[in-house]
Amino acid sequence: MAYSTKVIDHYENPRNVGSFGTSTEVAKRSDIGIGIVGAPECGDVMQLQIRVSDQGIIQDAKFKCFGCGSAIASSSLATEWIKGKSVDEALTIRNTQIVEELSLPPVKIHCSVLAEDSIRSAIEDWKRKATASTTVANCSTT
Amino acid sequence: MISPKNQLPNPIYLDNAATTRCDPCVVEAMLPYFTEFFGNAGSRNHQFGWKAEDGIEVARDQAAKLVGAQPKEIIFTSGSTESNNLAIKGAAEIYAKAGAGQTGRGHIITAAHEHKAVLDPVRRLMREGFDATFIQPPADGVITAEMVAAAMRPDTILVSIMWVNNELGTINEVPKIGRLCHEREVIFHTDATQWVGKMPTNVETDQIDLLSWSGHKIYGPKGVGALYVRRRKPRVRLEALQDGGGQERGMRSGTQNVSGIVGFGKACELCAQTMDGEGTRLLALRTKLESELVKRIEVTVVNGHPIKRVPNISNISFGFVEGESLMMGVREIACSSGSACTSASLEPSYVLKSLGVGDDLAHSSLRLSLGRWTTEADIDAAIDMIERAVNHLRKLSPLYDLHKEGIDLSKIVWQSH
Numbered sequence: 001m002a003y004s005t006k007v008i009d010h011y012e013n014p015r016n017v018g019s020f021g022t023s024t025e026v027a028k029r030s031d032i033g034i035g036i037v038g039a040p041e042c043g044d045v046m047q048l049q050i051r052v053s054d055q056g057i058i059q060d061a062k063f064k065c066f067g068c069g070s071a072i073a074s075s076s077l078a079t080e081w082i083k084g085k086s087v088d089e090a091l092t093i094r095n096t097q098i099v100e101e102l103s104l105p106p107v108k109i110h111c112s113v114l115a116e117d118s119i120r121s122a123i124e125d126w127k128r129k130a131t132a133s134t135t136v137a138n139c140s141t142t
Numbered sequence: 143m144i145s146p147k148n149q150l151p152n153p154i155y156l157d158n159a160a161t162t163r164c165d166p167c168v169v170e171a172m173l174p175y176f177t178e179f180f181g182n183a184g185s186r187n188h189q190f191g192w193k194a195e196d197g198i199e200v201a202r203d204q205a206a207k208l209v210g211a212q213p214k215e216i217i218f219t220s221g222s223t224e225s226n227n228l229a230i231k232g233a234a235e236i237y238a239k240a241g242a243g244q245t246g247r248g249h250i251i252t253a254a255h256e257h258k259a260v261l262d263p264v265r266r267l268m269r270e271g272f273d274a275t276f277i278q279p280p281a282d283g284v285i286t287a288e289m290v291a292a293a294m295r296p297d298t299i300l301v302s303i304m305w306v307n308n309e310l311g312t313i314n315e316v317p318k319i320g321r322l323c324h325e326r327e328v329i330f331h332t333d334a335t336q337w338v339g340k341m342p343t344n345v346e347t348d349q350i351d352l353l354s355w356s357g358h359k360i361y362g363p364k365g366v367g368a369l370y371v372r373r374r375k376p377r378v379r380l381e382a383l384q385d386g387g388g389q390e391r392g393m394r395s396g397t398q399n400v401s402g403i404v405g406f407g408k409a410c411e412l413c414a415q416t417m418d419g420e421g422t423r424l425l426a427l428r429t430k431l432e433s434e435l436v437k438r439i440e441v442t443v444v445n446g447h448p449i450k451r452v453p454n455i456s457n458i459s460f461g462f463v464e465g466e467s468l469m470m471g472v473r474e475i476a477c478s479s480g481s482a483c484t485s486a487s488l489e490p491s492y493v494l495k496s497l498g499v500g501d502d503l504a505h506s507s508l509r510l511s512l513g514r515w516t517t518e519a520d521i522d523a524a525i526d527m528i529e530r531a532v533n534h535l536r537k538l539s540p541l542y543d544l545h546k547e548g549i550d551l552s553k554i555v556w557q558s559h
Contacts (some may be wrong), residue, residue: 003470008470011467011470011471014538017537017538019543022543022547023543023544023547023549024547036540038556039556040500040501040502040505040541040551040556041490041500041501041502041505041556042501043464043465043466043481043490043501043505044464045540045541045556046540047540064538064539064540064543065538065539065540066462066463066464066538066539066540066541066542067464067467068464068466068467068470068481069466069467069470071464071467072467072538
């Protein structure tokens with residue numbers, strides 16, 4: 001399989017690798033949204049973590065990925081694209097844009113779909129937690 | 143698409159189970175048969191034909207010697223796939239218990255982790271009225287005579303068990319399975335593609351009726367192979383798959399690939415000469431490869447039986463790292479992976495799955511196979527490169543994080559896609 005230079009670049013120099021703490025630490029934080037998509041038996045698992053401001057701006061993003069080079073590149077690219085965007089803007093990112101940017105061949109389209117899903121999933125997680133913490137805050141003030 | 147980085151200097155070839163470099167001595171032996179002795183071996187009335195025929199008969203002798211057979215028992219084919227098809231379909235047709243179009247035509251035994259070139263002919267026979275049992279291999283991958291005995295039925299007509307598994311290098315109990323088949327008067331075929339030329343073979347003492355092998359796995363040319371067909375005790379008969387000029391004793395019509403057959407014969411001769419020393423040399427290299435990788439990288443598993451393996455094949459899973467991305471990290475090394483991403487079907491290796499290796503570890507596997515030109519320097523370099531790539535990928539792996547946090551990955555409910 002021939003890889004595009006952009007895939008190789010993301011593979012060799014992945015952007016924003018990491019997480020904002022252990023799985024138990026980040027689970028408690030309401031400013032962090034976590035998206036974990038895929039499964040080990042399918043050969044790819046993507047984990048995207050976003051740190052979001054009260055105004056709904058994605059201030060930072062971190063990823064980890066178990067998967068092929070194209071999956072790594074797709075998730076690395078996703079973190080670059082969503083940083084600084086509002087969650088609503090981030091939700092407009094489509095997998096086809098990732099395919100185009102990385103010149104992914106047809107057999108690797110599912111990697112880009114997974115990256116889109118991870119963005120969606122992380123934002124949903126953040127929204128759920130943010131709503132829950134607001135509810136708790138309201139309760140405590142009454 | 144191809145980056146200049148994809149064209150690497152000094153690649154390390156560790157994919158000898160896929161194919162081997164043709165030995166220059168083999169090429170040298172072949173060359174006159176393209177230009178000088180270009181005759182058709184079937185031309186019985188002039189010297190061009192005689193020269194070609196002589197070349198083929200020398201090769202038949204060389205091939206026969208490598209497996210302890212008589213020259214008349216060797217049929218030249220295009221390779222193991224054709225040899226397997228001819229052996230399995232050709233024998234089933236002759237030994238069938240009922241005619242075409244009927245059911246209950248006979249029972250065939252094979253194993254779930256055989257090569258597709260055995261599984262698919264057997265599956266075709268199942269659609270044509272035969273029954274089959276696919277023995278599920280144990281975790282070590284080795285098929286024993288007891289397992290075959292347990293699968294035997296009164297209507298069993300054919301057993302086809304490969305000598306060495308091509309993905310794992312594991313060695314099945316071939317002489318014992320052969321003895322069992324002869325006791326039960328069942329025809330025994332073995333796909334010996336990864337065994338012959340590397341390990342000593344004697345179709346008499348190993349009790350084999352039909353044996354397939356290929357030229358390109360033993361430093362010979364592609365597109366040529368052989369099928370050994372036993373002629374006495376018992377005389378094995380086959381229905382030809384291809385009709386025509388009646389070459390190869392009527393079992394394989396078609397003008398012989400003279401230069402290819404000459405090269406195949408030469409390759410067989412060279413293997414017979416070098417086998418003993420080469421086996422010892424490769425075993426030492428493979429032992430170093432495996433022990434270093436297991437020592438340096440945690441959660442590294444060598445798949446298949448620890449000892450009952452040919453010296454040149456190693457199948458290793460590196461936990462929490464996906465195989466294709468690992469191959470990308472070691473682009474200087476030419477090897478194979480059981481990862482789905484490297485296959486057209488997007489399914490992980492059915493061989494590893496049949497052993498009960500978890501899907502995650504199947505996705506994390508590399509097959510490294512050594513050969514005549516593999517040096518210790520190659521192995522040393524490969525060990526370092528693999529270690530570096532696995533470490534790089536584990537820094538990216540969410541599964542490795544979970545492992546380090548002490549979380550059992552098998553207990554997590556994943557969002558499958």
